[in-house]
Amino acid sequence: MAIAPAALKSKDFVSNQDVRWCPGCGDYSILKNIQKVMPELGVPKENVVFVSGIGCSSRFPYYMNTYGFHTIHGRAPAFATGIKASHPDLSVWVVTGDGDGLSIGGNHLLHTIRRNLDLQLLLFNNRVYGLTKGQYSPTSRTGMHSKSSPQGSIDYPIDPISFALGAGATFVARTIDVDAPHLQEILHRAHQHPGTAFVEILQNCVVYNDNEWLEVEDRKTRVSAALALHNGEPLVFGPKEARRGIRIRDGVPSIVHLEPDENPESAGVAVHNEAHESPSYAFALATLARPDFPLPIGVFRAVEKPTYESMLQAQIDDALAARGPGDLAALLHSGDTWTVES
């Protein structure tokens, strides 16, 4: 892949379109961070494609000065599959939301993840339908009062991380709209990952579901409300004076209280390993949820297996090696033919 001219700056990735999200929406911060990261990836701007479906988050491609395709509700992963499978040299980014990706597009998300194309799936999770003006979404909490659930939602929510792990994702991470350094680090990791990188970005919808993620967005509460995942380090959270850790026994996580100087590993606290061959460990982490547990933030799983597009190309190469380039005349004359003389 060609190296981007060093001159590329954040602003080179800003399109000439006015951004039309509500003031205070978490999407602004995500956009800014993605524009910040883009020049650092070393990909020429013309090789970057943003693909989206429908929803607030799906306006994203319009604001990026790259190639962009704003498609239809839920199907962005399928369009991205076609782009990447036909052009493995492109850097393909899918932007979706909890409604777009997990409701109407759940099937496409599932199958795109399992095929492991080398692309990035960014799911902005604000736990509500924004663009259609405030209905509960598939990630909304049971009991959520919304326009379409005035007595409270009776749906059980789906967890995006568990969904991705269940679909066989090779890279799964969670990050936060307003945590710029972490978001940027995860975007870098997602881009480096050779396969489908699934990233859940906790995003605040200031209009219809304000402060849904406040505990983890706010730096002060984050210390106890979030569990920062660092590969090779024990699963420890909380302030220095009240450190706690996560122990996993028989696949079931529980909280261990640590003495100030206690070694977490000796206390049975699990050490984070992104590369566990079995996804069970990552599943156990994915079950950690508020209010009983801290919410894990970071990379849950990062393993490698061959990508769809590389296997597709290998089949073409094999067929070419075995049979030579396709010959149309030979094909039309293959099998039984007969000649009628004049």
Added chain:
Amino acid sequence: MATKKPIEQVERVAIRFAGDSGDGMQLTGTKFTESTALAGNDLSTFPDFPAEIRAPAGSLAGVSGFQIHFASEDIRTPADSPDVLVALNPAALRANIGDLRPNGMLILNSDAFTTKNLGRAGYAEDPLPSLKDRFRVVEVPLTAVNREALKDLKLGTRETDRCKNFFALGLMFWLYNRPIEPTLRWLESKFRGDVLEANTRVVKAGMHFGETTELFPVSFSVPKAKIQPGTYRNITGNTALAWGILGAGIQLGRPAFLGAYPITPASEVLHELARYRHFGVKTLQVEDEMAAISVAIGAAFAGELAVCTTSGPGLILKQEALGLAVMTELPLVVVDVQRAGPSTGMPTKTEQADLLAALYGRNSDSPVPVLAPATPGECFTIMIEAFQLAVKHMTPVVVLSDGYIANSSEPWLIPDIESLPRGEVRHHAEGADFQPYARDPETLARPWAVPGTPGLEHRIGGLESEEGTGNVSYSPENHGRMVALRAEKVARVAHDIAPAEVNGSDRGELLVIGWGGTHGAITSAVNEARAVGKDVSSLHLRHLNPFPSNLGEVLGGFRQVLVAELNCGQLWRLLRAEYLVPAELLSKVEGQPFKVREIRARIDTMLAKGS
């Protein structure tokens, strides 16, 4: 094998093979067809099988049939009524006997006519005595003679009995003096060991049985047909579609990209294409119909020749994405191999009832060109044309095939590659003042600028775009203009399509119009009527949107117009609305193709009324 019995020469014969869906009737018919093609006859076939993979043995629901019509003259249909019916069990007899022509030959597996099997087929008593008055019944103890031929092989009874269709095939080879070699070659390429030995042996035994038994005093021959010189092969519509996709890739210099989801009767196109990776073609079997068109549109956005293949219910699921391709003005070919509906309908049976869905089945005004092949062979060239139109006019194109031409085969004069249209796919490369929705002044096509091209970074989407810039626009005037531009762009496709050509005379009393797979039946009926001096002509439309520019003029040359189609009047409505002609309708919706006599009867009634 030279016969010592007398040979009677006939000009044309139609044979129907019928049995349980597990009896291998489709294979038997296909092998008979290959031999018949090599014997130099013109031919037309009609496979008719149930959707169930294995319906209960011996039941009416499980009957599978294959009809072949072959002749020493030009023929276009599988024939209204078979002259010979080969029935492997009572259910096959019961389901098909109504079609056999009076005094036709009925060849039965007499071993299958047990009380139990008669019961399964719903016969209260043995039908044979009464049938003997109306048909020439030949009772062959097929199961027994087949077992006898294989008795020294180490095959179980089941495997042995599975060969009996090839025994029947051998017998029919003898009866119609067909070459056995293509089948023997095929068996050798396909099987080994005992299975190869058994099948080879029973085909030969079947021929030998014909020669030695007293059941058949004569055999028949059908002289070679006098057809256009050249090299021929047999082809079905689905194979031709797949090869047409490969052909388009070669002719336009870019391998095609197929997104597909399995659906009857279109799956064979996916199967066939998946075998040709060395043409560079990429075939993706994806999670559903919506994904299939979405991956194709994604590839089109990235600059590929994208296509998806489906059938009616799948077309409906694709409509939303097809609307996006209309809005983003990307080239794409969607093939609908139509089947009987609505809903799941009768998946293996034919119909032509998706025309209005293709034209008007999307939200809002969403025009697309629509093409329909008339014969299996035309499926090849129509794919090349569809891709050319899609790329030149930057529009999705719908191709409406149908279950009848998908599975039927005909001898196909193999086209000379040099004679096929060529053209390079060209992506936009100019960077200065690039506007994604600028238009070619002649075609109104917008530029095809693809990712990877420096300086042309742009965004497209399903929201209404501003003319030129492509920016999202809610301006009322702009929307009106864009709707009109999209319509005009598709209308201008008419400049690139062949004018309508009448079979018969340009003026006269009656014009019969059809489209798609009804071509053979309509042309046969009209030619028959013309041969006895009737004032009738026919017109078969390959382009259903836009219509050929001379269509109005052609219609004006006739006092009466009849539209014959396998739906409740879809083209009929379009023609009446567009040209204000008081066209009449001959409609058939039984999941079966037209019979020539059905069209002929209507021609005669209309001509009688007109004179």
